Amino acid sequence: MTTRVDPGFMKKVKGLGDQNMEMCFNCSKCTAICPMDTNLLPRSLFRYALLGMTDKIKAEQESIYSCLLCKLCEESCPRGVKIADNVRLLRSYLNRDVFNI
Amino acid sequence: MAEQKLTGIYFCDTGNGHAKDIDINEIKTYLQTLREVVSVWEPKELDLTNFEETKKKLENLKIERMIIAGQTPGVFKAFFARALNANGKNGEEVVLASFKEHLVVNTQQAKTILTCAFYGVSFTLAAMPEETEVHPDTLVIGGGIAGIQASLEIADAGQKVYLLEKTGTIGGHMAMFDKTFPTLDCAACILTPKMVEVGQHANIEMLTYSEVKSVSGGPGNYKVKVLKKARRVNVNTCIGCGTCAEKCPGRASSEFDAGTTMRKAIYIPFAQAVPNKYLIDEDACLYVKKGKCSACVKVCPVPDCINLDEKDAEIEITVGNIIVSTGFKPFDAKRAEQFGYGRFPNVVTSLELERLINAGGPTSGEITFRSKDKFGNWVFTADSESPKSVAIVHCVGSRDEHYNKYCSTVCCMYSLKLAHLVKEKLPETEVHEYYIDMRAFGKGYEEFYNRIKDEGINVVRGSTVKVEEEDGKLLVKSQDIHGLKLLKQHVDMVVLAVGLEPREETKDLSQILGVSTTEDGWFKELSSVTDPVNTNVGGVAVAGVCHGPKDIPDTVAQASAAASRVIQSIIQGKIKKSVKDMRFEEVAAKAKQQS
Amino acid sequence: MAQIKEVTKILVDNLKLRGSVLPISQEAATKWAKDLNLPKGGDTILYTGNMYQIIPYINKLVKTLELFEGTFFMNFTVFGRMANRFVNVSKFMGGPNKEEVKTFNNTLTNMAKLLQKSGSKFGYLYEDDLYAGALTYDLGADDVTLAQAKKVYENLKKHGVKRVITVDPHTTHMLREVYPKILPEFDIVVKSYIEVLAKRGLNPLNNKGGEVAIHDSCVYARHENVVGEPRELLSKAGVNVKEPFESKKITFCCGGPAESLFPSKALEVGKKRMAQLCKECDHVTVMCPICNANLKRSATNGTKITDFADYISEFYLEN
């Protein structure tokens, strides 16, 4: 299986608003505490985004939209990642670049 | 003196980065007296978002060299290098004058750093303080493995050492462990002989149960006032028989056992303590508190050995050098509420587990559940049951913006060690270990990690977020990052790999000695690259964890290095004065001379 | 997963074309204020943002979606989205539960009365009390949200408003945190009615007390730091406040925000939360219409759920 990456992806997302995904050091406390119990939300989404895996981002729409923006994860995040804001920005990206809304 | 190039200077953070005591205007006025400095800018005067404009400004002034000054000058280096290049100058001519690196806190120091940058001279070279005579005796503060090692090195070189220790015994944290990573050597087998040697060495005078009250004088000749707290037991005559403790009604939690068991008010910290003598904890002694007991005096076989009315004493010593080796304190696990320490009895700290595993500990080496004794204290006893499953949680209190941002460096490795020891003691018990990154950085450490993984220990990449209680078991919540699986693991015992923190007294001690500390509160070395043991105060060196988290091998290496600096100065009979006391004019003159 | 795109589009189009994610009639939106004689506009106003008024309609939509989720009929939304441009599709979803509408209107009335009791003087914008755009913002539809924010701000300015008292956490968050970020000129002071009541030191008429489990809204607790105020008002009235397993700063979400796209997931989370709350008390108080709706959907064993304003009215208002 080949995975295509878009090196300019984060640039696009940054253009949509403030984000700090790169602060994430991949500990997954957030995923472990998230009430939605999906394996992807939110840590994996940030990995995809940081790597520019646009196909994955598109394929995982459901996870991106199922986030409650409840910030429970942020209380546990050791790196001060603004998780809810970051997830919302991925939605902005989808709306703009994928759904053309 | 070398010819100077036309220079521009940029202050990168006059807005908020500086200490209040730095007067930018005074510095500017001074810099303009240097002939080749053609312009000095503050951020508001130079728009770095506009490359073209800045480049033009440099071009018009024919600037050939830029100095960037402030807390984080490195950030702007690339920008100015590009501008110089674009003007056909040499982009290499960007010099950083970092206030942060040199602990600049006032105008004079800022001027000094800038002057060195201007003359292209390294600060550490220009700021070479003058030398003075040195008293041959040395004070070592803190009797952990660092202090023990340093003392022995100096004493073996034939010089007198005072080893000052706050508690009733030397040994520090290492004395609490059963085995040490990565070799799994028996900790006591290494440490105890050294402790005994210290106790018997003709050149070492131990000052246990003592604290530094004040320090006066200067490098080479420090007068140190030492508070000798009342032991209430005569160290010279006590035979360590323990008869007193048997009868003593006073009780307190045992510090040496990390609170896993109780001890008496009259106690010996542990069986191999040096000095191997008893002492009385005044906070727990009924005589001291209420004037109502003297059971120990009645049973002690040595006449006048116990003096319940002994008072604290003060002595003064004179030394030429001081080595600070006060170690650390473990992170207080109660602060990370999500793990339930203090709420769930079988959430334990790594240090507590060390004591359980140690044959000399409260359970004689059995790993058991915490239970209440007949007085209602939570303790560990050998007759309690053993866990069938154990989870070890990494990074508790470390690498976390809520607590300490730094990595405590030793907990990954000691967690692996503990996992191994649990498995060795209880082969049927499941052991799960949850980590963020496995920091197996030292010699033989990666090999140790691989060995542990082969021992049937479930090592999971993914941090634990929370410990809850469910159906009488502890529930550990994590995600397995590699397997992409949410984990809700039920276990009997959770071990928190607590990080290392500066001790509370570090602040006082840094004030008494004048030694700078880092933002995190560790003692600061003069230069992490070229001088990792001396400090900004002449004749004061650091060794061990009080300088930053490190393991025993690194601690011992640094202690030996500190000792060699001391020995060097004694052999030469001379010692450098403090860098922090150097005057601006002095350094500036030297810098000019050296350029 | 076509529904994400389609539902988002319906909501976005609605906001764009009809000024609200789910358009309701003016009469329905302002009915709660009928007997209160509130002046129109003024320095300080009570701003509902229509959340309490819309929720019953959303519930209806959710019920419809739930029926279709994961089935062939989900494609209905695709059709719905195309039709929505021309006719207001939500109209065809059938009317909301009458009882629910009445309760929520009554809650708003109670809030206004409580504020009056505390000595606060305020007006209301009636038909100009617009939806603040919380849902479209959360869905990441930034352009429409910004356009809506501008509209809301112009409206407030037009009526000379300087201070706004909000009634639900989502509108509070939009006006207080989001608007100033996306609309730098936004200069209205925003406080929730709970904060105003606590600040003004409103005293109860009786402290007959009671027992209630408190469910913190994530938005109040974590985004807006409204944690102490409701507890203060409750304990003043002698109420024994029961804290569920996760509360205050680490409150567990009601699941509501997932409602419009993933109703069954929302229900799952809601059930988890209800289980925590039920353990403490069979009466739960909530501070947000979304929490209210989603927890009610998730409640099984007759646990009573009461909006905070209604609950404290028992102690602070004469009936």
Ligand SMILES: Cc1cc2nc3c(=O)[nH]c(=O)nc-3n(C[C@H](O)[C@H](O)[C@H](O)COP(=O)(O)OP(=O)(O)OC[C@H]3O[C@@H](n4cnc5c(N)ncnc54)[C@H](O)[C@@H]3O)c2cc1C
């Ligand atoms: C649970 C755990 C397990 C570990 N396991 C290992 C291992 O297996 N292998 C390994 O290499 N490392 C291990 N370490 C790290 C090891 O503990 C340290 O590297 C080592 O103890 C550092 O020694 P030290 O002398 O610098 O400090 P310490 O051991 O802390 O000793 C400092 C001494 O100074 C005294 N003191 C403090 N303040 C004052 C004062 N103001 N005045 C006078 N005296 C004072 C203290 O009482 C103490 O005796 C472990 C650490 C922990 C927490």
Ligand code: SF4
């Ligand atoms: S908790 Fe924070 S740092 Fe850890 S994976 Fe999640 S976002 Fe990244």
Ligand code: SF4
């Ligand atoms: S904000 Fe989103 S990712 Fe974070 S805990 Fe809530 S639902 Fe999960």
Ligand code: SF4
């Ligand atoms: S009984 Fe006396 S000699 Fe024996 S340990 Fe106690 S104090 Fe020392």
Ligand code: SF4
């Ligand atoms: S006098 Fe103090 S130390 Fe001695 S037996 Fe009594 S309580 Fe213990």
Ligand code: SF4
């Ligand atoms: S050494 Fe390991 S466990 Fe300790 S703080 Fe660093 S990464 Fe975490």
